[in-house]
Amino acid sequence: MWRRFAHLSLSISRTKLQSLQDPTVLKLINTFSSDAGNDGVASSRKPFITFVLGGPGSGKGTQCEKIASIFGFAHLSAGELLREEMSSPSENGELIRNVIKEGKIVPSAITISLIKRAINSATSDKILIDGFPRSEENRIAFEKIIGVEPDLVIFFECPEEEMVKRILGRNQGRIDDNMETIRKRLKVFEDLNMPVVEHYSSKGKVHKITATGTVDEIFERVRQVFASLRYLKAFLSF
Ligand SMILES: Nc1ncnc2c1ncn2[C@@H]1O[C@H](COP(=O)(O)OP(=O)(O)OP(=O)(O)O)[C@@H](O)[C@H]1O
Ligand SMILES: O=c1ccn([C@@H]2O[C@H](COP(=O)(O)O)[C@@H](O)[C@H]2O)c(=O)[nH]1
Ligand SMILES: [Mg+2]
Numbered sequence: 001m002w003r004r005f006a007h008l009s010l011s012i013s014r015t016k017l018q019s020l021q022d023p024t025v026l027k028l029i030n031t032f033s034s035d036a037g038n039d040g041v042a043s044s045r046k047p048f049i050t051f052v053l054g055g056p057g058s059g060k061g062t063q064c065e066k067i068a069s070i071f072g073f074a075h076l077s078a079g080e081l082l083r084e085e086m087s088s089p090s091e092n093g094e095l096i097r098n099v100i101k102e103g104k105i106v107p108s109a110i111t112i113s114l115i116k117r118a119i120n121s122a123t124s125d126k127i128l129i130d131g132f133p134r135s136e137e138n139r140i141a142f143e144k145i146i147g148v149e150p151d152l153v154i155f156f157e158c159p160e161e162e163m164v165k166r167i168l169g170r171n172q173g174r175i176d177d178n179m180e181t182i183r184k185r186l187k188v189f190e191d192l193n194m195p196v197v198e199h200y201s202s203k204g205k206v207h208k209i210t211a212t213g214t215v216d217e218i219f220e221r222v223r224q225v226f227a228s229l230r231y232l233k234a235f236l237s238f
Contacts, residue, residue, distance in 0.1 A: 047119060049148060052130045053197055054156030056185040057163035057170070058211045059218060063156070064130045066219050071226045074122035078132035081114040082106055083174075101175050103184030105134045105192065108141035116146060135192040139199065152229075153200040154222065156211035160186060 050073070052060050061077055068075040079100075086096040092110050099106045111132060119127055129150070133139040143149055163186070167177050176185065200206050209221045 047122070047125045047127045048152075049150045050126075050128050050152040050154060051132065051150040051200070052128055052154045052156075053193065054211060055158055055160070055163050055189045055193070056182065057165075057167035058156040058158040059166070059215070060130045060156055062215055063154075063209075063219060063222050064128050066215075067128060067222060067226060070223070071126070071230065072124055073126040073128045074118075074124040075128045075130060076115060076118045076122070077130040078111055078115060078134075079130075081118060082111065085110075085114060097175070101181065103176055103181045103188055105138065105188065108138050111138065112142055112145050115142070119146075133196050134188070136195050136199065139196050149203075150200070150205060152225075153197070153206045154225065155197050155206050155208045156218075157208055158211035162212060 052064055054060050061080075064073075064075045064077070067073050082096050082100065086093050086100065090096075096106055096110070115129060115132060133142055164179075164182055167182055168179075170177055176182070197206060207225045209218065209225075211218055
């Protein structure tokens with residue numbers, strides 16, 4: 001039977017699997033159970049949460065769309081939720097616009113309330129949160145308010161010059177896709193986003209993906225991580 005695990009790329013040890021004490025394994029088993037019990041999301045929900053991190057233009061959104069369509073995850077992009085809020089008649093619209101234009105970070109309370117609402121209305125209990133947390137302050141606030149840590153963190157590692165090239169070629173009319181704001185976003189990424197990646201790396205939750213090459217080549221690396229999870233879940237539900 002153990003031959004079935006031969007190709008697992010997840011860093012879950014065989015000993016941990018045997019004891020079924022690994023938190024990721026336990027969460028996979030419980031993802032669809034009915035008694036979640038935390039204050040942040042509706043009490044009957046126990047979503048499997050994946051944070052998707054990486055620099056601006058590293059390809060988070062592109063890869064999340066593929067993960068969502070192939071593995072049935074709900075894709076919540078924090079940046080997209082903020083842009084929608086910015087364009088709605090919200091009282092926070094002007095503040096969000098100014099922060100995004102400056103490449104800075106929107107106050108945690110605003111972003112987390114949007115994420116919480118999106119989790120609660122998601123149609124899947126497997127959730128990708130794209131581009132959040134952006135700082136240790138964001139991370140701590142999320143864990144406190146939502147009451148859970150992510151089960152998995154995907155980190156797209158991409159050279160700066162490639163990220164800049166991709167953003168400048170994006171052509172979606174974003175107010176932050178200009179060289180002046182890109183420089184600021186890159187600095188915020190190094191100074192404030194990277195400590196979040198380091199925090200979860202120290203907890204063994206990060207899968208680092210080399211984000212160069214074609215979209216399909218990168219997705220093949222990503223696919224292996226999620227295929228392992230799916231395989232594991234299928235095995236455990238025997
Ligand atoms: N592997 C790739 N090779 C070339 N272009 C890519 C690749 N992946 C994504 N792109 C393109 O690069 C641009 C940025 O990609 P995407 O929007 O997915 O990045 P992101 O990490 O979500 O960026 P942001 O943080 O600014 O939202 C898009 O125009 C996308 O089509
Ligand atoms: O959690 C978040 C996510 C995003 N922002 C702001 O939005 C822009 C764009 O985000 P993308 O993920 O690149 O779409 C980002 O530069 C921040 O200004 C945020 O404040 N908090
Ligand atoms: Mg994006």
